[in-house]
Amino acid sequence: MAIKRNLHNIDIAIRILIGITLIYFGFVDTSYISNDMARWLLGVFGIVNFFAAAVRSCPIYALAGINTYQK
Amino acid sequence: MSLRLKLILSFITISLMVVSIFSVVAYISAREYTQHVEQVRLHKSNEHLFAMLDTSLPLLDQLQSIVPHHENRDNVFSIIDMSQKKILPGGGFNLGTHLLADLLIQSSNKTQQGNFTIGKQEYLWSADPVPDSQYIIANTYLRDSSDISTFFSYVGTPLSTTLFISIWISVWAALLLARLFRQISEKNTLLEYQASHDLLTRLPNRGAIGRSVQQEMETAKACNEELVFCLIDIDALKEVNDSLGHKSGDILLDQVTQRLKHTLQDSGHIGRFGGNKFSVMIKRSKTDNAESIRCKLLENFEPIYEINNHSLHVHATLGIAIFPEHANSAQELIQKAETALHTAKKLAIDSSVYDTSQDSNSAERLRLTHDLRNAIHNEELQLHYQPQLDVRRNEIGSVEALARWIHPQQGFIPPDTFIKIAEQTGLIQSLTDWVLRTAIKQCAEWRDMGKYLTVSVNLSARNLHDETLSSQISNLLHYWDVSPGKLCLEITETAMMTNPAHAKKLLKELDDLGVRLSIDDFGTGYSSLGYLKQLPVDELKIDKSFVLNMAKDESDASIVRATVSLAHDLGLEVVAEGVEDQISQDELSRMGCEYIQGYHIARPMPHDELTAMLIPTRIKNNTQADETLVGVQANRL
Structure with missing residues (x-):
């Protein structure tokens, strides 16, 4: 099943930014957050965001019927 | 928000x-x-x-x-x-x-x-x-x-991370829920629309029309206004559907809708009443009376309709009812408009405003039906007997039993009225049942008094569908020990012709019983002589419309003469009803008519009067009979 794009470029940019930040704090620089679980959670969220930005489609948007790509 | x-x-x-x-x-x-x-x-x-x-x-x-x-x-x-x-x-x-x-x-x-x-x-x-x-x-x-502060230095980071993630998930959940709610509400709106609208014309359907009529009526009542409710029947729709296909029919409906909308603008409510019927409800203003509304609506159908390269004249019929003049509830108003439409169609006119006299389903009529049912059940009807003079023997040889209904409140109800109601409501069977029982019993009583009279009972077209009729008659005759030849059943030509095969079968059964059979109102229906010839009937009753005027109208006299001659040739006896003067009586005697019935002989009367009249006096000759009968009439009147 082809993934239908539903993210606008700005949306993608924001997600890449958030994704990289969260992955950084989650898995790269572990000194900021000492709690392992919190770090993991952030990291996973970062990956989810980054993934959504990469495929230019957010599954939650798709389920909620939101589309920032075609306004 | x-x-x-x-x-x-x-x-x-x-x-x-x-x-x-x-x-x-x-x-x-x-x-x-x-x-x-x-x-x-x-x-x-x-x-x-x-x-x-x-x-x-x-x-x-x-x-x-x-x-x-x-x-x-x-x-x-x-x-x-x-x-x-x-x-x-x-x-x-x-x-x-x-x-x-x-x-x-x-x-x-x-x-x-x-x-x-x-x-x-x-x-x-x-x-x-x-x-x-x-x-x-x-x-x-x-x-x-x-x-x-030590505490927060320890738990601050995991707590804020949790807060961040939980807010994130909350937003997701909110988005999904919002979508779900929107889908449900969209679906509900759609269902509501589908339930209240006709999907082809996008007009309110019958249910929605009823509700909006009710609402408008309440507003109109409060403002002391009048409402005109109009049903429009597109006569041509079936033809268009049949000849040009349903798609063309749909186009016609759509065009009618557009024209109606254009005519009414926002001054009225248009609805699709179902099938080929539209409804229009308009508040009646002083300048806008029912007549002008009627004309305005009919104008819609004057221009030619262009459907798939076919030019069509579309004819419409209107039924109009007005609130509060004709009805007090939405249902009643719609029903009255339907009655008006029905009347217009029956009379082949393009429109009709509701008129109580044309309404066969009015409350008055319903009440009468109810009363008639009770009257039959409680045996409150009376049976009158009109004597028939046997011309050859110069005496009263037979009587015709006629049902009479004196309503406790409304007094005398004409037989035509209540018999029609009985026929339409299925009460005719119990009515005939009662008449047969009473007449046969009376016949037995007269026989016991030494007076051997033949009693004629009228059957309705609906009685001919009663499979049990012959066995029922046979039982009654047995019970009262009356000879079948003393019972004569009169059936109108029209009744026989509604279902000839059925009638023939029943008449055969009755004839086998030995009951006399008579064709009533002869000359007014469309019976085929070829068909009549096959029926096992014994006598023929010439309709009174010919007899009444035969003294003045030569052509009526000719018809009577021809009928008598025809009947004799077919081996049937003839009864002439509606004899009101001596000249007609003499003339009929000359023609060879066997029985004569009419006001000149005697009016229909209750059994005791008839008994009193028949038992002491034996009619010696015409003049004597006339005097006696006139005397009886005078006494009764």
């Missing part, structure tokens, strides 16, 4: 609240836990002190020497002598020690732990008795006031 935004905000608020409550609970639990840990530590310090004591040396001295060495910020010891109830020198001091010492001296319990607050400072303490002595060592600790 949109539903989505509302949901997002409320979900974020909920997550903030949950995280805040969680933080408070975590903080309280952490404090309680640390307090417990500190108290255990204080207790252990005390025990550690006791372990260093040498039981062979004086205790107090040892305590006083050890305690100062072990004191620090976290352990402030006091030595209390419980027997003297005082604090002994040698212990440390902070604000809490004295207070605690007083507390311990007052209470007798020796091992205790707890906390107390002086000003903003909180002290934790543990008091333990020195083994085998009257001394107590109370260890107090001034709790660090930076506890809360």
Whole structure:
């Protein structure tokens, strides 16, 4: 099943930014957050965001019927 | 604010609240836990002190020497002598020690732990008795006031991360829920629309029309206005559907809708009543009367309709009912408009405004039907008998039984009226049943008095469908021991022709019984002589419309003469009804008519009057008979 794009470029940019930040704090620089679980959670969220930005489609948007790509 | 935004905000608020409550609970639990840990530590310090004591040396001295060495910020010891109830020198001091010492001296319990607050400072303490002595060592600790900031330095990061993630998930949930709500509400709106609208023309359907009529009626009632409700029947729709296909029919309906909308603009409500019917409801203003509305609506159908390259003249029929003139409820108003439409179609006119007299289903009629049912059931009807003169023997040889209904409130109801109601409502069977029972019984009574009369009973077209009729008649004849030849059943030509095969079968059965059969109202229907020839009938009754005028109208006389001759040729006897003068009677006698019935002989009368008339007097000749009968009539009138 082809993934239908539903993210606008700005949306993608924001997600890449958030994704990289969260992955950084989650898995790269572990000194900021000492709690392992919190770090993991952030990291996973970062990956989810980054993934959504990469495929230019957010599954939650798709389920909620939101589309920032075609306004 | 949109539903989505509302949901997002409320979900974020909920997550903030949950995280805040969680933080408070975590903080309280952490404090309680640390307090417990500190108290255990204080207790252990005390025990550690006791372990260093040498039981062979004086205790107090040892305590006083050890305690100062072990004191620090976290352990402030006091030595209390419980027997003297005082604090002994040698212990440390902070604000809490004295207070605690007083507390311990007052209470007798020796091992205790707890906390107390002086000003903003909180002290934790543990008091333990020195083994085998009257001394107590109370260890107090001034709790660090930076506890809360220490707490948040530990849990702040995981808590804010949790908050961040929970807000994120909340937004997701809010988005999904908003979508779900929107889908449900869209579906509901669609269903509501489908339930109340015709999908082809997008006009309100019958149910919605009823509701809007009801609403408009209430407004109109309050404002003292009138409403015109009009049903429009598109006569051509079926033809268009049949000849050009249903798609073309749909196009026609759509065009009619557009034209109606254009004509009415916003002044009325248009609806699709179903099938080929539209409805229009308009508030009647002073300038806009029913007539002008009617014309305006009919104008819609004058221009030619262009459907798939076919030019069509579309004819419409209108039925109009007005509130409050014709009805008080929506249902009634719609029903009246339908009646008006039905009338217009029946009369082949393009429109009709409701008129009570044309309504066969009015409340009045319903009441009458109900009363008739009761009257038949309670045997409140009367049976009158009209004598028929046997011309050859110059005497009354037979009578025709005629039902009469005197309504308790409305008085005399014409037989045509109540028989029509009985036929339409299926009461005719019980009515005929009652007439047969009464007539046959009466016939038996007369026979017992020595008067052998033939009784004629009229059958309706609907009786011909009654499979049990012949067996029922046979039973009655048996029961009253009446010879079948003394019962004559009159059936109209029209009734026989409605279902010839059925009629023929039933007449055959009746004929087999030996009952006389008569064709009533002969000459008014469309019967085929070829068909009549096959029926096992015994007599023919010439319709009174010919007989009434035969003295004046030569053509009527010719018809009568021809009919008599025809009947004789077919081997049938002839009864002429509607004889009202001597000239007609003489003429009919000359023609060879066997029986004569009419006001000139006698009017229909109750059985006792007839009995009184027949039993003492035997008619000798025409003149004598006339005198007697006129006398009877005069008495009765």
